[in-house]
Amino acid sequence: MKNKLYISKTVLFGLVFLLLMSCAKVLDRVPDSQITEEIAFASWDKVNGMANNLYRDMRDRDKGIVGLTDFSISGITDECKGTKVETAIPDQFNFGSFGPSIGMVGPGKTLGIYWADFYNSIRKTNVFLAGVEKYKSPDNPLQAGDLKNRIAEAHFIRAYLHFLVARWYGDVVYMDYVADLAGNLQFERQSWPTFVKKILADLQYAADNLPVRHLDIEYGRADKGAALALKAIILYMNASPMYNGGKLPGNDTRVGKESYAAFDINKWKLAADAAKAVLDLQNNGGSRYFLYTGKGNTYQAESNNMVYARIKQIYIDVAAIQNEWILVMPNNKAESWQGDHIPPSYGGAARLQPLQEQVDEYEFIGNDGYGYATYDPKAKAKGFDENLPYNNRDPRFYSDIMYHGCTYQNKVINTATGTDKIGAQNATSTGYYLRKFFHEDWKRSGSWPLHFPMIRLPEIMLIYAEAMNQFSGPSQEVYDVVNNLRARSFMAPVPPGLTQAEMLKYIQRERRVELFYENKRYFYARWNLEPDSPAELAQEAAAAASSTPDNVWPYARTQRIVHGIAPVADPAGKWVVGGVSYRMQRFKLEDRVFTSKNYFWPLIQSELTNCPTLIQSPNW
Secondary structure, three states, X not given: OOOOOOHHHOHHHOOHHHHHOOOOHHHOOOOOOOOOHHHHHOOHHXXXXXXXXXXXXXXXXXXXXXXXXXXXXXXXXXXXXEOOOHHHHHHHHHOOOOEOOEOOEEOOEEOOOOHHHHHHHHHHHHHHHHHHHHOOOOOOOOOOOHHHHHHHHHHHHHHHHHHHHHHHHOOOOOOOOOOOOOOOOOOOOOOHHHHHHHHHHHHHHHHHHOOOOOXXXXXXXXXXXXXXHHHHHHHHHHHOHHHOOOOOOOOOOOOOHHHHOOOOOHHHHHHHHHHXXXXXXXXXXXXXXXXOOOOOOOEOOOOOOOOEHHHHHOOOOHHHHHHOEEEEEEEEEEHHHHXXXXXXXXXXXXXXXXXXXXXXXXXXXXXXXXXXXXXXXXXXHOOOOOOOOOOOEOHHHHHHEEXXXXXXXXXXXXXXXXXXXXXXXXXXXXXXXEOOOOOOOOOOOOOOEEEEEEEEHHHHHHHHHHHHHHHHOOOHHHHHHHHHHHHHOOOOOOOOOOOHHHHHHHHHHHHHHHOOOOOOHHHHHHHOOHHHOHHHHHHHHHHHHOOOHHHOOOOOOOOOEEEEEEEEEOOOOOEEEOOEEEEEEEEEEEEOOOOHHHHOOOOOHHHHHHOOOOOOOOOO
């Protein structure tokens, strides 16, 4: 495959050294007899090494495509179902078997994304910033300005780490100083408005002092756009129902919740303005970020394959990663990851399998040239046939998901018979196999890295579109942003004449499709209090009252029931695979636990014991 992105191919990913260097132990412990703190901070090389190691910590706390150690965060959403290997971490969450006294763990290790893990990493950023200031650390003698960049990058990393802990735990302690661990420390969770003020201060410092784009040899470091993009995400959170007039179910014990109990429409304008700053960011007279549009309208080079090469190249091509990815985690996984997820007939084990809930979000392209949700009554009028469920779907569906009858590496996937059938050993339980992020020419004997997008331009585009729609309705600009994103992936535009509520549904559906498996669904659903919204609860009740609940769709987005689909041989069926006619039959896969507790993670009991002034997360 051309344009396969290897670290050795280009200076694009000079950042690899940031992730692998092992120096700068001064950030991990009190300096030992071999080196003093003063000596460490008096050397540019050592200071630079300390700054580089902060990226390693950021990577360890985010974890990217393996956000739950051996699984993606998708496995604890209505995107995917995880298997029972590696202690079945997703099941521990989905079935409610974790809490303050027991965290989710992998074989012999913790997840690395608990409260203490985050704050250990945050402390390192504070030690670095305090040490550079105290000892007047020198700049790079070979390239003036590098010290200024490293200080600004540390401010960004500190903000990003606090963002990570806040999205899991809600109210946090924003640590922007080095705590004296020998003292009698009594930390308290701070209110959301206090958090926003402090994180925006760090991000503004970073944006004011970082370059619009680093030199290629240092590409991958946080730059001005990364700071502005995280600012937009924070202000989106601030405008969402979670922090803007929505009601958190159960006993809401958040600090200062009264300050955001009333809806403030101006918060949406602030989010829109922050996102627009990213979209408008200039570099050498042109846009700093733009959507990847390489490869034209060609398909992957194998028979009967409906996968557009462009959609795959978004996650592989140097041009896409340089110009569309705003924050990147290089070398997040290697080829073994794909081997875990492919069907058994290829030697895989289907570790994470897409759910019918996710599949339903890929729209049908109607005979009028517009996209419609398959569960929208208009879809049937525009040509959608539920008996031919995979015809004329959003092109991203064919790139993201393997389904009964699709072609992968010149072989037809069959979930009705053979080693890939539903329920076979190491096979799918949902009727689908994952395809997103796959290198289509993958071979076990090959060698390639998998990079993970922490923030991509489409996320910011959708924040802008949603914020403007919420603030002033579906303007032409909102249509243009959404349709430009869809057109990049050869997807039909949204129909004209939408109401504000209808446009919101299109934007939210676009987010689920475009950012599938990128660790976004879990958090956006919670920020919008989606599992307990009146509309979703009503849909859940309608299904429960039906004699055929598995066919009452759209399925309620309450995270409490998930579904799959099975091919059933039937002479009257319209879906033909291997010469056999099938009807595709939906089925409930499992019930899951989602209560008011599940909006935030609990503090492990030992944290509360060590610091009694910290309060437990709401409803735990």
